[in-house]
Amino acid sequence: MFSKNLKYYRLKKGMTKKELANRVDISSMAISNYENGKRKPDMELMKKIAAVLGVRVSDFLTVRNEKLVFCHGEFRKNSSLSIAQQEYVKESVEEYFNRFMTIVEILGGDVLPDAPSVSILPLTGNIEQDGRSLRKHLSLALDGPISNLIEILENKGILIYVCKIDNDKFSGMSGTVNGRPYIVINENMSPERNRSTIVHELSHLMFKWPDDMIDSKTEELATAISGAFLFPKTDAIRELGIHRTVIAKDMSLVAQEYGISMYMLVKRAKLSGIITVSLEKEFYICAAKAGWKKNEPSRIEKEVPSLFEQLVYRAINENDISMQRGAELLKIPYDEVVSRCCFSEVQ
Amino acid sequence: MEYVSSDTNVWIDFSIIGCLELPFLLPYTYIMNSDAIEDELLSPSVLRDDLLGHGLVGVEITIEEFNLAEKYGKQYLRLSKYDRIALAIAKARGICLLTGDGALRKAAMREKVKTIGTIGIFDQLMAGNYITEHEYKFYLQQLLKHNGREIRLPKSEINLRLQRLK
Numbered sequence: 369m370f371s372k373n374l375k376y377y378r379l380k381k382g383m384t385k386k387e388l389a390n391r392v393d394i395s396s397m398a399i400s401n402y403e404n405g406k407r408k409p410d411m412e413l414m415k416k417i418a419a420v421l422g423v424r425v426s427d428f429l430t431v432r433n434e435k436l437v438f439c440h441g442e443f444r445k446n447s448s449l450s451i452a453q454q455e456y457v458k459e460s461v462e463e464y465f466n467r468f469m470t471i472v473e474i475l476g477g478d479v480l481p482d483a484p485s486v487s488i489l490p491l492t493g494n495i496e497q498d499g500r501s502l503r504k505h506l507s508l509a510l511d512g513p514i515s516n517l518i519e520i521l522e523n524k525g526i527l528i529y530v531c532k533i534d535n536d537k538f539s540g541m542s543g544t545v546n547g548r549p550y551i552v553i554n555e556n557m558s559p560e561r562n563r564s565t566i567v568h569e570l571s572h573l574m575f576k577w578p579d580d581m582i583d584s585k586t587e588e589l590a591t592a593i594s595g596a597f598l599f600p601k602t603d604a605i606r607e608l609g610i611h612r613t614v615i616a617k618d619m620s621l622v623a624q625e626y627g628i629s630m631y632m633l634v635k636r637a638k639l640s641g642i643i644t645v646s647l648e649k650e651f652y653i654c655a656a657k658a659g660w661k662k663n664e665p666s667r668i669e670k671e672v673p674s675l676f677e678q679l680v681y682r683a684i685n686e687n688d689i690s691m692q693r694g695a696e697l698l699k700i701p702y703d704e705v706v707s708r709c710c711f712s713e714v715q
Numbered sequence: 716m717e718y719v720s721s722d723t724n725v726w727i728d729f730s731i732i733g734c735l736e737l738p739f740l741l742p743y744t745y746i747m748n749s750d751a752i753e754d755e756l757l758s759p760s761v762l763r764d765d766l767l768g769h770g771l772v773g774v775e776i777t778i779e780e781f782n783l784a785e786k787y788g789k790q791y792l793r794l795s796k797y798d799r800i801a802l803a804i805a806k807a808r809g810i811c812l813l814t815g816d817g818a819l820r821k822a823a824m825r826e827k828v829k830t831i832g833t834i835g836i837f838d839q840l841m842a843g844n845y846i847t848e849h850e851y852k853f854y855l856q857q858l859l860k861h862n863g864r865e866i867r868l869p870k871s872e873i874n875l876r877l878q879r880l881k
Contacts, residue, residue, distance in 0.1 A: 369785050411778040425781065426750040429796040431788040474792055687867060690816045692724050693795040701755065706865060 371405040373428045376463050377421045378403075379456035391420045433466050433473070440543040441572060448537035457531060457541060461552055464529045465545045467697050471679045474688050479679060483525030483548050489575045491589070495639075498575070499596025502567075505574055511600045513626045517563050521551070521570075522675040528566070530555045530673065536662075542569035549573045558663075559670045560629040567594035595636050599626045604640040612643050615651045624667035631655065631664060684709055716744045719831070720805035721771070723751050723797050725815035726762055728833040728866050732857035735762075738813075738836050739769045740845040745813060748804065749773035751797040776800060780807045787826075793818035802828060815868070833858065834872050852880050 378388055378399075385399040392413065401407040409417065411425075418425045440461065443454045472479055489501050500510050506524055508514065518528050527550040531538075539561065540553045551569040553562045571590040581589075607622045615634060623633045630651075638648040655661065677698060684694040684705065695705045729735045738745070752763055752773045767773075776784070783803035787794065794802070798819045805812035811829045813836070814820055823830045831839075834855075841851040858866060859873050 369788055370781075408778075408782075411776070411781065414778070414781070424750040424754065425776070426748065426754075426796050426800060429781070429784050429788060429799065431792065431796075434789070470792055687817070689793050689818070690724050690795065690798070690867075691865065692797065693793060696795045696797075709864075 369430070369432045370408055370428045371403050372432045372459075372462070373430050374399075374417070375403045376459040377423050377427065379452060379459050381421050382452070382456075383421070384452065388417070388420060392416045430463070431466065431470060432462075433469055436462070436466060436469055436545055437547075438462055438465070438543060438545050441541050441569075443541065449535060453533070453535060453538070457533060457538065457552065460531050460533075461529060461541075461543070461550070464531075465527065465550065467699075468527065468676050468679075469545065471676070471683055471689075471697055474683055475679060480548070481523060481525040484574065486544065486549050486573045487576050491575050491577070495589070495592045495596045496601050498571075498593045499600055502570065502574060502593060502597050503600075506570075511602050513603075514598065515627060516671065517566055517627070518671040518673050521566070522673060525549075526551065526570075526573075527675075528553070528673040530562075532556075540565035540569050542573050544573075558629070558666045559668045560623075560627060560632070560664070560666060562671065563627050564591070564594050564598065564629070564632060567597045570594075570597075592639075595628075595632055595639070598628050599633065599636045601636075601640045604636050604642060608637055608642050610642065612637065613647070615643070615647065615654075620667060627668050629664050631660070681709060716742055718808065718810045719743045719745050719813045720801050720808070720810055721745045721747045722801040722812070722814040722816060722819055723747070723795075725813050725833060726766060728815050728858065728868065729836075730762055730765070731861050731866055732854060734854060735765055736769050737840055737846065737854075741836070741839055741843065744772055745770070746772045746774045746804065748776055748797065748800045751800065754797070774804065776804065777807065780804055783807060787822065791818065791822045794822060798822075802826060805829075815866075817867070833866075833868060834876070838876075848880065852877065 378385070385396045389396045389399045394413070402409060414425055414428065418428065438461070440458050443449060447454065449457070484505055489505055492498055503510055508520070514520065521528060525548060527545070527548060529550060529552045531552050532555050536556060538554050539557055540551060542549065542551045544550065551566055553565050557565065568590045571593040577586055603626070608619065619633055620630060623630050634643070634648055634651045637643045638645060655664070680694045680697050683689045684691055691705045691709070692702060695702045698705065726735065729738060752767070752771070755763070780800065780803040783806060784796065784799040787799040787802060791799065798816060801812060801814065802819060802823055805823070805828045806826050811831055812823050813831050814823065815833050820830050820832065837851060837854055840846045841848065855873050855877055858868055859870065862868055862870060
């Protein structure tokens with residue numbers, strides 16, 4: 369418990385083992401030994417470490433469930449995240465799902481729907497077909513907009529975690545916790561970007577990817593499947609028409625309806641043969657000039673996971689846990705938990 | 716003065732019915748881990764200063780208590796870290812645990828730690844003539860009235876006492 373928490377808070381603080389060791393006058397090896405659980409510091413040193421990391425000694429007591437088995441997806445070899453940032457993302461994922469799975473266990477363990485099987489869908493070489501097979505695998509309609517994507521996935525047993533990381537290069541990752549698929553997205557991304565990242569990661573999880581496929585090709589394909597999933601060709605033709613000669617304002621309403629960016633809509637329109645390559649390029653140039661490459665205006669509400677909160681409030685209201693424990697699990701103030709416990713809704 | 720290790724939520728009961736000062740009339744020194752007192756995330760924000768003003772004492776934990784609280788984390792998932800620390804302090808120092816939480820009380824029983832709760836405090840206040848029978852009845856009625864929201868006490872225990880007073 370101490371070891372995992374120490375590593376998590378060190379990475380959260382963005383410190384190397386050496387930096388932390390120097391600040392508390394011990395060797396890096398000692399920090400390594402603490403983090404891999406071989407040794408534990410005395411209380412004086414623990415206090416010093418906590419002070420340097422900006423946490424309390426009691427924060428090192430956050431429960432870590434040793435029964436959880438994580439299988440994290442690999443970051444791409446050319447990932448723009450540093451190794452330390454990659455480690456931080458992984459540690460954050462583990463810290464979050466420890467809290468999540470704790471409430472699941474407290475409620476009896478049988479509160480999550482069975483998740484769809486992972487690494488099972490064959491890649492066909494046709495992204496439209498792959499997009500459809502992914503929808504089918506999740507028991508979704510084969511066409512039409514998918515609103516509340518996060519809510520839908522949570523109800524299908526796929527866990528979503530919104531990670532707070534000050535890095536706009538990180539869009540998401542995925543993996544499994546005790547065999548159950550999870551997807552991580554970056555809180556700082558736009559709602560449309562979060563949605564496309566979620567489906568991108570879903571593709572990584574659900575398709576059987578050849579071992580010999582190069583990283584860039586895998587990423588490109590997962591992104592293309594994400595587009596075909598969120599805005600299928602049949603929908604694109606129905607909504608936009610068979611052929612369009614300009615990128616017009618009405619298209620942004622379609623982008624809003626499908627919860628996708630204009631970048632994705634234009635890409636899908638080109639892939640569906642609705643617009644020409646030159647019109648697509650023309651749009652990219654204009655969009656880049658308008659600063660949309662980094663900050664395209666969002667047209668939809670941010671989606672947030674709600675399952676974890678629901679489970680915690682259920683446990684509080686059923687007297688399975690105290691409000692303090694609920695606040696600790698949700699990492700929100702006690703007063704907020706009290707105000708959000710709906711005791712008087714129907715009274 | 717006998718030391719009593721206190722959890723964070725028991726004080727809410729006394730605070731809500733407006734008698735936070737009463738437990739401090741008893742010959743106890745209530746101790747709580749300093750981190751728990753300082754942590755505004757987990758304590759109702761107004762309580763901290765009131766409790767310190769009445770005489771709550773903040774204590775640092777030893778490494779043995781830290782290790783105990785860590786061990787309890789694996790055994791008692793329902794407990795918050797501050798619950799576990801309060802239990803570890805009581806266990807390691809061989810003192811009574813003051814708690815208003817059912818899960819913590821059960822854990823304390825398993826760890827053979829003596830506990831006292833909100834109703835027990837009122838019983839002692841009455842037995843020691845710190846409050847009148849009329850006040851005792853009033854506070855029990857207040858606990859009943861507010862039970863179910865932030866106060867979560869066994870109604871049957873309160874009713875039993877009220878019936879005895881009739």
